Amino acid sequence: MKNSMPALMRLVLFTCITTSSIKVAADDSTTPKEPHKNLVVYFSQPEDVSLDGVDAVSGASLLRKNQQNLGATQYIAKLIEQKVGADIYPIEPAQPYPRDHKPLVDFAQQEKRNRVRPAIKHPLPDLEQYDTVFIGYPIWWYQMPMILYTFLEENDFSGKKVIPFSTHGGSRLSGTVREIIALQPNAHVETDAFSISRDDVADSSTPEEVYEWLDDIEVK
Template identity: 50%
Template sequence: MFTGCGSASVKNNQTTKNDSTEKSSDIDSSSNAVTEAVQNNTDNENILIAYFSVPENVDTDGIDANSGASIVVKNKDVLGNMQYMAMTIQEAIGGELFRIETTEEYPLEHETLVNQAKEEQNEDARPELATHIENVEQYNIIFLGYPNWWGDMPQPLYTFLEEYDFSGKTIIPFNSHGGSGFSNTIEEIKKLQPNATVKDDGLSISRNDVADSEQEITDWAKGFQ
C-alpha cells in the first residue's frame, strides 16, 4: 500500500474551533514516511494532489478533544491525517503527490504549534514556501488538502494559492477537522482562484475518523474520474 514512485518537477528552497467559544485548533500531524515533496503514479499525470501537513510531537496521552493531533498508523508507518488522505487519493486514481512545505519548520510541541497557527492567522501571515511546482501547466485537476485550523486554512495555503494561477483548472478540496468541517475555506479558495472551478462537493472528515475512512476516500476520489 502507498507505493507511489518517481518524482515530478519541483523546486525546493532548502484549526479548527468547534465553535466560537473554544480555545484550541485542529492541528494535523505528519511523519517522515514520505521523504519526497512530490511522488507520482504513472496514471493520470494531469492530476496534482497537493496537501499541507506539519510535523508534531504526538503524545497520545496529551491530546485533548480539540487538539487535532490525530495520526494514522498503516503498516507500521505513522502518517498525518492529510498525508494519509492524499496518499489514499493517489492510490485510488493516480496523479502526483505534492507536499506543501514552509522554509521555517513549525514547532514540534503541540501547544506552541497551536499558538503560532493562531498568531499567523491574526497577522494574516504568508509563510514562505520551501517547495514549488515548476510544471503547474501540466495539471488540469488539483486536489487540495489541508487541516482546519481555527476555522480556516493554515496560512501556508494562502501563500500557495497566491503563488499559482489555476485559471481554467479544477480545484477539489479535502480536509480533516475537529468538528467544523470546511468552515468557510471553500469560499476563500474561490476568492483566491476566481478563474478556477472550485468544487463544493469536497471531502471533509473528522480527524477521529480518518483512519477508518479509506473506502470513503477512495469512492469519493473515483467519483471525479
C-alpha cells in the first residue's frame, strides 16, 4: 500500500490532466463563431444653410430627418447602420472644413490641386473585429474628398469586404470605385456601389432603395 501510493497519485493526476484536456478540446469545438460584424465608415460635410428653402440654390446637401440635421451621406450611412446592425464611424478632419458652401467648394478645390492628405481627427476602431466595411463619401470635384485618400492610404482592408456608397450632385460615382480598388488591391471591393443624388436623398422612397440594394448585394 505504502509503495502503491505514488502510482495511484500518478493515475489520479493523469486522469485529471486528460479529462481537462478533453474538456478544452470539447469547448473549442463548441465555441460559437463570432457573429459577422459590419462597420459603416462615412465622411459627410453638412453645410450651414437654413432649411426653409432660402439656400436651396447653393446646392448644399443638408436635410432634416427625425429631428436631426444630417448631411446627405450621413443619412445614407445611418440607414445602412440601422438595417445591417453595424458599428458606425464618422471620418472627421482634424482641422474642421469651412461650413459655408462657397468657401468649402474653394477649399476642397485647393486640397485637390495640392494633393493634400488632410489629417483625420480620431483613430479608426480596431479593424480585426470586422468582416465588412461600408465606406461612404460625397463626390467632391469629380472624385472622393481628399480626406478619403488619407483614410484609404492609412488603413489596410486586406481580406475584408469593402462596400462603397456615395451621394452626389450629378456626377454619380465618377470613377471612385475604381480608385478604391486601386488604393486597396487586397480588399474585396463591391463594384455594385450605392449612389444617389443629393436631390433625391430626402425622398420617402430612399430607405427602401437602400434596403433593396443591400438585398441585391446580399449583405446580412
